Amino acid sequence: MARDYYGILGVEQGAGPDEIKRAYRRLARELHPDVNPAPESQERFREVSTAYEVLSDPEKKRIVDLGGDPLDSRGGGGGGGDPFAGFGGFGDIMDAFFGSAGGGRGRGPRSRVQPGADALIRMQLTLQECSTGVQRDLTVDTAVLCSECSGSGCAPGTHPTACDTCGGQGEIQSVQRSFLGQVVTARPCPTCRGFGEVIPDPCRQCAGDGRVRSRRSVGVRIPAGVAEGMRVRLAGQGEVGAGGGPAGDLYVEVEESPHEIFSRDGADLHCTLPLPMTAAALGATLPLTLLDGTVEELDIEAGTQHGTVRTLRGKGMPRLRSTGRVDGQGDLMVHVEVATPTKLDREQTELLRQLAQLRGEEQPDLVGGSRNGHGLFSRLRDWGHR
Structure with a gap:
């Protein structure tokens, strides 16, 4: 006598797929060995799993509706089979418990429109330019939106069509038998590369990519106080994505050229002042040209020793905050080097x-x-x- 698969799941004869799936989810959550380890529950779970395997297969369900038992030809499967038999691998198990969101199936084709990558360009600045900030126009070579097809990749007047190989699904599925039962694997369609559609007449300018390489000019403002390795971000000025997707960002990285007089330590500047022995002993007032070109009178006290450091407050670099704003000035440290004469008459x-x-x-x-x-x-x- 044929088994009553509908009765095992507790549904009416001829119930639809959604009702069968809901019934199985309810019973599986109740009888699963991880939840209910009792031996009778495990046996019941095997029967429920077998019933769901049969009724979720359209061909097997048709045999049941005609009064037959599709498992008779293989010696039955409701008593001692694998409790996970009939599932297409882990993805189908998750789908049975939690719906299509839990499994890997039903993903559909991927979008042809992809976000663009970020771009990086380096700008060399002098120490003085880092101190004052600069405004420049940069020439960059990036992917831009194709003007011929506006990113669609199709020749003017044409449109993409559904892929005949995958039927617009973007993937090809194959079924294999394993110790878990039916294992369903999916791979991107080789014809449409997972997009679910093909472009029969690609744009001649971009060859169907929706973007082309172009050299263009971009204005950038470098704030005062930047240092070696700092980056300025220009939003949306990077590479346009495939299929006319949104552009990434453009980053301008600062490269600081060495200065012949001043060295830098954060916002502070350092310089060396060679001082004659007589000036160190007697004292003097010396003109000191600062980074911005102004002249500062530096008083050297009598008896100044070698290695003395004179600090000029607020004469260093602007302090750049994380927000890009200047917050005060660093200091200038003048290191005195007393020079001993080597040639005397x-x-x-x-x-x-x-x-x-x-x-x-x-x-x-x-x-x-x-x-x-x-x-x-x-x-x-x-x-x-x-």
């Missing part, structure tokens, strides 16, 4: 000897003391305080 040598005699430094004693009881290092230390 006779008169200069004699004057230095007289100075050494006056200061008691003509013969420094490296080990012991001198006549006044002070060694070399004591006298050098005291010399700075005279």
